Amino acid sequence: MASERQAEAAKEAAPPAKKSKMVLFILVGGMMLIEGVGVFALVNFLSHKPDEAAAETVEAVESEEHKKWEDPPDSQFAECVVADCRPTNVLTGKLVYYNVKVSILVDRQKLPGVQKMVEQNKSRLEDAVNTVVRSAEPKILNEPTLQTVKRQLKAELDRILGDDKIISEVLVPQLIQIGSGK
Secondary structure, rough: HHHHHHHHHHHHHHHHHHHHHHHHHHHHHHHHHHHHOOOOOHHHHHHHOOOOOOOOOOOOOOOHHHHHHOOOOOOOOOEEEEEEHHHHHHHOOOOOEEEEEEEEEEEEEHHHHHHHHHOOOOOOOOHHHHHHHHHHHHHHHOOOOOHHHHHHHHHHHHHHHHOOOOOEEEEEEEEEEOOOOO
């Protein structure tokens, strides 16, 4: 009989434990919900709405300097884009990609003829740029002014265009190294 009483007591004790856990869970969840609503209400009550911005028109004063930049004087030279390519270089033992853009500075009067020549020789010009970058030592490609690369490019471009008097200067506005190469 004693064992029966113990079994009944164990049965009665077990369900209240589950029920108390559920009550505790609901109680904690309800408190968290009330806290969240309270914080939201408090923040909305204490904060103020942003003020409206008032815009005023300001008349621009045109100066001589400003007018000078609106209509700049024509330069003697004009730029012509020669190549925009992505050659690789493996002279360091690792593959390094370069994003290269090359332009040339030519006499403004010769620009239409030069643009036509560039268009006719586009693949040859891009191949020359790729060859110069692929065969260049990393030290040369990391020069601050890129003088060696520009000199090599000028020689190649002069050879392809057939006249060493056309190009006044080679410009490399973009030479981005992708990959460390070290």
